[in-house]
Amino acid sequence: MTDFFRHAWTIAAKDLRTEIRNREVISAAASFALVVLLMFGFAFDPSSNFEVRSLTGGLLWIIYVFAGILILNRGFARETVNDCLGALTAAPISPASIFIGKAFANWVLLVAMELISLPLFGMFYDIRVYDRFGDLLIILALGSWALSIIGTIFGAVTANNRLRELMLPVLVFPMVLPALMACVELTGLALLNEPFGDSIAWLKLLVGFDIIFTLLGSVLLEPVLHQ
Amino acid sequence: MSSAISVKKVFKYFGNFAALRSVDLEAPAGSVLALLGRNGAGKTTLLEILAGHSRPSSGEISIGEARSREELSRAIGFVGHGQRLYDDLTAEENLKFFAALYDVGDIDSKLEEWFSRTGLARFRRSRVGEFSRGMRQRLAIARAFLHDPDILLLDEPWTALDDRAIEFLSDLIEDAHAKQRTVVVCSHQLREALSIATEVAVLERGSLAYRGPNTDELKAKPESLYEHIS
Numbered sequence: 001m002t003d004f005f006r007h008a009w010t011i012a013a014k015d016l017r018t019e020i021r022n023r024e025v026i027s028a029a030a031s032f033a034l035v036v037l038l039m040f041g042f043a044f045d046p047s048s049n050f051e052v053r054s055l056t057g058g059l060l061w062i063i064y065v066f067a068g069i070l071i072l073n074r075g076f077a078r079e080t081v082n083d084c085l086g087a088l089t090a091a092p093i094s095p096a097s098i099f100i101g102k103a104f105a106n107w108v109l110l111v112a113m114e115l116i117s118l119p120l121f122g123m124f125y126d127i128r129v130y131d132r133f134g135d136l137l138i139i140l141a142l143g144s145w146a147l148s149i150i151g152t153i154f155g156a157v158t159a160n161n162r163l164r165e166l167m168l169p170v171l172v173f174p175m176v177l178p179a180l181m182a183c184v185e186l187t188g189l190a191l192l193n194e195p196f197g198d199s200i201a202w203l204k205l206l207v208g209f210d211i212i213f214t215l216l217g218s219v220l221l222e223p224v225l226h227q
Numbered sequence: 228m229s230s231a232i233s234v235k236k237v238f239k240y241f242g243n244f245a246a247l248r249s250v251d252l253e254a255p256a257g258s259v260l261a262l263l264g265r266n267g268a269g270k271t272t273l274l275e276i277l278a279g280h281s282r283p284s285s286g287e288i289s290i291g292e293a294r295s296r297e298e299l300s301r302a303i304g305f306v307g308h309g310q311r312l313y314d315d316l317t318a319e320e321n322l323k324f325f326a327a328l329y330d331v332g333d334i335d336s337k338l339e340e341w342f343s344r345t346g347l348a349r350f351r352r353s354r355v356g357e358f359s360r361g362m363r364q365r366l367a368i369a370r371a372f373l374h375d376p377d378i379l380l381l382d383e384p385w386t387a388l389d390d391r392a393i394e395f396l397s398d399l400i401e402d403a404h405a406k407q408r409t410v411v412v413c414s415h416q417l418r419e420a421l422s423i424a425t426e427v428a429v430l431e432r433g434s435l436a437y438r439g440p441n442t443d444e445l446k447a448k449p450e451s452l453y454e455h456i457s
Contacts, residue, residue: 003330010327018315083309086280087370091328092300 004100007093011101016108018078025074026109033067033117041124056125057188061180063121064114065147069169071109072151075102076159085159089225096218098225099152103217106155107148114140132190139186142206146179146213147172153217156224182206230289231256231378231409232277237286239272239433246272247283248433254426256291257407259400261424261441263417263452268430270413271308274382277411278305291377291409301329304376306384310367314356318347318366321355322373329374341369344395360387368396372403379403379410385419397423417449429456 019025040059079085088098118136122129129136154171158164182202189196196203232254239247247269254260264270275281276288279299293299305311312321319338326334342348345365355363364387371379379400385393400423403410414420421427421441429437429452436456445452 007328010324014313014316014320014324017320018313021315078315081314083307083311084313086307086309087311087325088328090278090280090300090303090305091325092297092330093328 004094004097007097008101008104011088011098012105012108015075015078015102015105019105019109025071026112029067029070029109029113030116032070033063033113034120036063036066037117037120037124053125053127054188054192056121056127056191057184057186059125060121060187060191061143061184063117064110064143065173065176065180067113067117068110068144068147068151069172071113072106072148072155072172073165073168075106075152076155077164080159085225095222095225099149099156099217099221100214102155103145103148103152103214106152107144110144110148111140114144127191128193129191131193135190135196136187139183139190139203139206142203142210143179143183143187145210146183146206147176149210149213149217150176150179153213153220153224156221179206179209182209229256230254231258231291232260232411233287233289234273234277235287237273237276237283237288239269239276239281240284246433247276250286250430250433250435252428252435252438254409254411256409257404258426259404259410259412259424260426260428261420262411262413262428262430263415263420264430264436265415267432269433270415270430271382272433273430274305274307274380274411274413278303278307278380280305301374302377304371304374304379306364306367306371306379306381308382308386310363311370312355312363312366315354317352317354318342318358319351321366322370325370326373331374337373341373344399345369346391346395361389361392364388365392365395368399372399377408379408380413381410382413383415384412385414385416393419417452421446421449421452427452429453431456 079088118129150172154168158167161167182205185199185202186196189199230253234250234252237247237250238245250273262270262273276283277290290299291302293302316324322338322341323334326337331337342351347362347365350362355366368384384396388396400410412420412424424441427437427439427441427445428435
């Protein structure tokens, strides 16, 4: 078990080191998020209209998902250069540790992009995002993990595909939909500072989704990589 | 002498194209097998199958005592066309990364040794993306040897190497041979391959066209090999 997590961490640390050095993905995703925030800010006038404010959970996750796809696209794509994916799959490590390492690196980058854009979102929409910051952090962490594991599985499927930039969103969005519905509902309540009440069921769904697809991804990655 | 590598009736199809046709091949433990042939003969396809990166369409492969995927991975060191190095990492980070995946102990002294042997010590903290083709090839060779594998599969290892680097690689292969490691060198460069080989196999259009021991005659006159085939 120790070896499993050590190998996963080695792979995640390599991906994060590469990203810190180049900032190729996080800067693109954060810029995209900022532009869409600005566009939505001009399109709606959220500060004066409660109905629009009630849509903010959905708006936020639309931005996160589309910006997140830029991050997820690079996860396995960077392994295709110089046949590094061949070296990873040939190494004497569990394919599940490759999956967890890749998913963790994607998750860190997704959460970083979300935390960069969250204060700007609060500013543009006149929402006090720090009133329920603990709740928001939990939702972001769980939602981002859902996006990351689905994106990592399909990132491996499309890694050697010439049209991977187009294929990945088409495959990821339908699969991640249940988790996104939960995120939208819970984030909306947290941003409007309303209690979760019965919506706690969405939180349970999100946790269940994360557990099931983490286990499924760990099992599925080997046949996917050796396809 | 027992076989380190055994290939029995292996076929490999890409669509309708047969890249390998009923190939039977054995490499004795501790031998240096030169797997020769012209472009498109099926050398790389066979090497990829031996390394476990590709599955044969039919036939049997056995590699030493390896029974599981993990044992096979540990038993094999592979240098292919792709070089398998991360451009954005330094030479040292690349070797440390693979050393961690292969659970190589005493990493620091191993790195010292390999940077010294490859002549890349001055460049260990430079990004691989800035390396010349020859420097990358030397680093790829170091990566393949780093975990001290029993079987080395080298696909066109002399590509882009200068005279000194060719000598360095020949020394490495001789050293591996002395340690009873099995080496398969896949190449269309007859002279270099035959200078270090103990066994010779030639593939032609996916079939095994020649198999035999290397001889002084072949070493002296490599082009005579194709006379055996015709």
